[in-house]
Amino acid sequence: MSPASVLDVVLAAAVLAVALVAVLLPSRRGAVSAFLVLGVVLAVLWARLDAPDIALAEAALGSGVAGALLMDTLTADPARPGRRAGRTAVVVGLLAGAVALAALTVVVRAVPDEPSLLPAAVAEEIHGAGADHAVTAVLLNFRSLDTLLEAAVLVFAAAGAGALVRTPVRAPDPVPAPVTALARVLLPALVLLGTWLLLAGTSRPGGAFQAGAMFAGALVVAFVAGARFAASQGTAARAWTVAGVLAFVALAAGTAMLGQGWLVLDPRWAGAAVLTVETVLAVSIGVGLAQVFVANSEARRVPS
Amino acid sequence: MSALLLPALVLGPLAAGAVAAVVPRERGRVRAAVGLTTAALTALACAVVVGGVATAPGHEVRVALAGWEPPLGIVLRADAASAALLVLTTLVGVAVSVTVAVRDDAGGGPAFWPLWLGLWAALHGVYVTQDLFNAYVLLELVTVGAVSLVALGKGRSAGPALRYLFVAVVGSLLFLLAIALVYAEAGTLDMSAAAGRVAPGPLLTAALALTLVGMGAKMALFPLHSWLPVAHPAAPAAVSAVLSALVVKAALVVLWRFWVALAPAAGGAAHVLAVASGVAGSAAVLWGGLMALRQRRLKRIVAYSTVTQVGYLALVLPLMAPGGEAARAAWSGGLLLVVAHGLAKAAMFLAAGVLTAAYGSDHLEDLRGAMRHRPWVVAALGVAGVSLAGLPPTLGFAAKWQLLAAGVESGQWWWVAALLAGGLLTVGYTAVVLRAVSAPADAGEQAPEPPPAAVPTVQAAVPLALAVAAVVLSVLAGGLAGLVADTAPRGLA
Numbered sequence: 001m002s003p004a005s006v007l008d009v010v011l012a013a014a015v016l017a018v019a020l021v022a023v024l025l026p027s028r029r030g031a032v033s034a035f036l037v038l039g040v041v042l043a044v045l046w047a048r049l050d051a052p053d054i055a056l057a058e059a060a061l062g063s064g065v066a067g068a069l070l071m072d073t074l075t076a077d078p079a080r081p082g083r084r085a086g087r088t089a090v091v092v093g094l095l096a097g098a099v100a101l102a103a104l105t106v107v108v109r110a111v112p113d114e115p116s117l118l119p120a121a122v123a124e125e126i127h128g129a130g131a132d133h134a135v136t137a138v139l140l141n142f143r144s145l146d147t148l149l150e151a152a153v154l155v156f157a158a159a160g161a162g163a164l165v166r167t168p169v170r171a172p173d174p175v176p177a178p179v180t181a182l183a184r185v186l187l188p189a190l191v192l193l194g195t196w197l198l199l200a201g202t203s204r205p206g207g208a209f210q211a212g213a214m215f216a217g218a219l220v221v222a223f224v225a226g227a228r229f230a231a232s233q234g235t236a237a238r239a240w241t242v243a244g245v246l247a248f249v250a251l252a253a254g255t256a257m258l259g260q261g262w263l264v265l266d267p268r269w270a271g272a273a274v275l276t277v278e279t280v281l282a283v284s285i286g287v288g289l290a291q292v293f294v295a296n297s298e299a300r301r302v303p304s
Numbered sequence: 305m306s307a308l309l310l311p312a313l314v315l316g317p318l319a320a321g322a323v324a325a326v327v328p329r330e331r332g333r334v335r336a337a338v339g340l341t342t343a344a345l346t347a348l349a350c351a352v353v354v355g356g357v358a359t360a361p362g363h364e365v366r367v368a369l370a371g372w373e374p375p376l377g378i379v380l381r382a383d384a385a386s387a388a389l390l391v392l393t394t395l396v397g398v399a400v401s402v403t404v405a406v407r408d409d410a411g412g413g414p415a416f417w418p419l420w421l422g423l424w425a426a427l428h429g430v431y432v433t434q435d436l437f438n439a440y441v442l443l444e445l446v447t448v449g450a451v452s453l454v455a456l457g458k459g460r461s462a463g464p465a466l467r468y469l470f471v472a473v474v475g476s477l478l479f480l481l482a483i484a485l486v487y488a489e490a491g492t493l494d495m496s497a498a499a500g501r502v503a504p505g506p507l508l509t510a511a512l513a514l515t516l517v518g519m520g521a522k523m524a525l526f527p528l529h530s531w532l533p534v535a536h537p538a539a540p541a542a543v544s545a546v547l548s549a550l551v552v553k554a555a556l557v558v559l560w561r562f563w564v565a566l567a568p569a570a571g572g573a574a575h576v577l578a579v580a581s582g583v584a585g586s587a588a589v590l591w592g593g594l595m596a597l598r599q600r601r602l603k604r605i606v607a608y609s610t611v612t613q614v615g616y617l618a619l620v621l622p623l624m625a626p627g628g629e630a631a632r633a634a635w636s637g638g639l640l641l642v643v644a645h646g647l648a649k650a651a652m653f654l655a656a657g658v659l660t661a662a663y664g665s666d667h668l669e670d671l672r673g674a675m676r677h678r679p680w681v682v683a684a685l686g687v688a689g690v691s692l693a694g695l696p697p698t699l700g701f702a703a704k705w706q707l708l709a710a711g712v713e714s715g716q717w718w719w720v721a722a723l724l725a726g727g728l729l730t731v732g733y734t735a736v737v738l739r740a741v742s743a744p745a746d747a748g749e750q751a752p753e754p755p756p757a758a759v760p761t762v763q764a765a766v767p768l769a770l771a772v773a774a775v776v777l778s779v780l781a782g783g784l785a786g787l788v789a790d791t792a793p794r795g796l797a
Contacts, residue, residue, distance in 0.1 A: 107485065107510040116491040121376050142376045145311075145369045149429070149441045152318055153448050156422040159325045160452025163415030164462075235328055242322035249319040252311065262311045264371035 011045050026084040032070045039063030052205040053135045060213030065289050128267030130274035132203045140274045144263050148248045158241050158288040161295035175226040183225035190218035198282050208278040212285025219290035244284030306356020306365045309349045313428040321421030332414035336405045339417045343401040350394045357387040363791045374494035379434040384791040389431040392643045396549045396650045399766045400542045406760045412456025412540035423449030430554045436483045436493045439558050447472040450551045453543040454535050464538040471521050471531045478518030482511040495565040502569045509573040515562050522555035526588030529611045537603035541657020548610045549650035564793045582622035586722035588615025593729025602656045602666040613645045619719050623710045630714035636788040637706025644699035648688035651770035655684045658764050662756035668740035675742040677756045682741050684767035689734030691774040694727045699774045702781030
């Protein structure tokens with residue numbers, strides 16, 4: 001066995017082991033910690049599978065944003081005990097897991113060896129698609145409808161989360177000085193990283209979703225540090241949340257009425273269109289994710 | 305023109321939902337105005353697209369988005385089946401929008417509008433997408449909208465909403481795995497292109513099984529149904545109508561499209577899975593009907609009735625399996641049943657909402673005298689019940705007739721038994737409801753008839769209009785069934 005394949009086996013086993021720990025640990029704190037570790041191991045696994053874009057997204061969204069949400073919920077009520085899974089549930093769960101693993105092994109071994117035709121098709125058409133990086137070209141041009149709808153999922157998730165907070169957001173609690181100091185360091189770093197991921201996305205791994213996660217992180221840090229603008233759920237915040245989807249729909253309607261058809265990007269201006277839409281999307285994704293976090297935090301502070 | 309409008313059916317309500325989300329919550333009237341305008345424009349666009357499908361050669365309207373044909377791009381395609389679903393969604397959508405515009409409470413407050421418009425857009429997308437991954441994203445949008453709308457219900461709706469979210473997300477993930485398997489074998493995400501590039505084997509069998517279980521969970525197919533009788537009644541009245549009439553159908557449509565495209569290539573394994581679907585469906589018909597008979601709350605009765613009706617729709621898979629004329633009858637009968645059930649169920653939940661608002665409760669005991677005080681609302685319940693039971697002259701009858709014909713033609717009489725038993729049970733629980741609301745005030749030593757609170761006339765008229773639509777449309781059922789059967793997907797031939 002080559003060292004590389006040993007690494008793969010260890011990684012795959014680690015994913016399974018950490019996932020089991022996350023599910024079985026009775027302590028809530030322990031389960032959340034294991035879940036965060038799972039995100040990191042998964043990100044490494046994606047990187048090993050030559051999918052750096054997914055690795056970045058997993059690290060930023062799966063560990064970063066989801067982790068912040070979980071930790072925030074955890075610290076709200078630290079005394080609350082976790083619940084130990086019943087013995088029957090554990091036995092049935094392990095058996096079902098083993099059967100599923102065996103079945104999946106059989107199925108995955110039946111996957112044909114010949115590579116898909118799609119990467120070649122993408123490589124052939126990528127000139128003039130508006131981005132040199134294949135993943136970005138697929139997301140913003142070839143399959144732009146999917147990306148538009150995914151951005152819409154976040155818009156309506158934020159609208160749903162916001163709807164459950166029935167009282168206006170209160171002034172934040174006083175913040176300890178070290179938190180403010182840490183925020184001063186983290187904020188510019190996260191914004192810079194987000195911007196770099198956004199601009200890099202046209203030619204290498206990165207893009208609107210990863211950049212948006214960084215912006216969301218920056219807003220969450222600002223919120224935790226007591227910045228009023230980050231706590232707002234007012235009209236401006238909601239407008240920023242939907243701006244990406246509206247810009248995307250405007251582009252679609254514009255190309256349908258004035259151009260060559262729904263979302264058809266002319267190679268002459270495809271690059272500019274892709275970068276513009278991505279920029280607005282990244283800001284909207286950032287604000288939208290932060291809105292979900294703020295709504296979650298506020299819903300808990302105000303007992304309903 | 306209709307090809308130009310097809311993507312607008314998805315992007316229009318989507319953009320309107322985003323705009324409604326920006327309007328401050330205190331401006332409920334502005335949000336309602338955005339919603340009603342969108343409903344009117346959507347109905348208009350739907351009419352154009354349906355007209356386009358009816359007149360186009362081959363009865364289909366097709367758009368390759370971003371100018372890319374498969375395998376690179378995504379195709380939206382409306383056929384006769386999409387047209388039937390669009391008509392149903394327009395009728396229910398307009399009815400629900402008018403109901404909530406008249407009385408804010410029916411939708412759970414101003415937060416209803418953005419979520420509902422987003423959900424509406426996603427439903428349209430599900431009916432017309434040809435792309436597997438696109439269908440997955442659209443189902444996610446449906447789930448986010450539907451779950452958030454359930455959470456808007458009064459009182460303890462958070463728990464049922466969370467349970468619904470867990471089930472729906474697990475269903476989505478199973479479907480995503482199925483999509484990955486199909487892509488691994490076929491190298492394309494386009495459903496009709498993938499149909500010609502898959503062969504019998506463990507991969508295709510697993511993909512079909514995962515889709516059946518995943519979509520079964522999302523549409524509450526027995527034994528994965530237990531979240532539905534909790535979640536649907538917990539939602540605001542107008543939302544319950546949307547969930548039962550339309551949202552469960554989204555998963556069903558994806559299951560049917562996937563099955564029709566890919567099951568013919570799977571051979572015997574697909575037959576076994578179709579029979580499993582039929583067994584689950586028959587159990588759902590009986591179990592849902594018996595549970596509906598035992599409930600004492602109107603919304604719970606209507607919710608269990610949905611479990612029953614989903615069971616019927618699961619019978620379509622084994623009825624289609626033998627192919628040929630019977631398969632086409634099953635396909636068109638199933639689609640007619642989706643339309644008939646959607647209209648009847650929306651009418652029932654909206655009527656239940658009016659009665660709950662008038663009497664402050666949906667316990668059958670509290671609804672005594674409703675027959676006299678709210679005759680039109682009770683009439684809506686009655687007519688809708690008749691259509692659900694599949695009695696003439698309703699659309700429900702036309703739909704079940706097609707399914708019976710399919711069962712008899714292909715010699716699968718045992719599914720016919722389930723169809724008939726379900727009809728009897730439906731008559732039973734409709735009778736229970738009608739008997740309760742017509743109980744006289746002086747029955748025994750019970751308390752006097754409670755006086756109902758005032759409810760806007762428009763809101764009381766909407767359910768009856770929907771129920772009557774189920775009768776009126778039965779006149780067109782023959783032509784509609786013929787069109788749907790003639791244009792049935794190639795996989796059925």
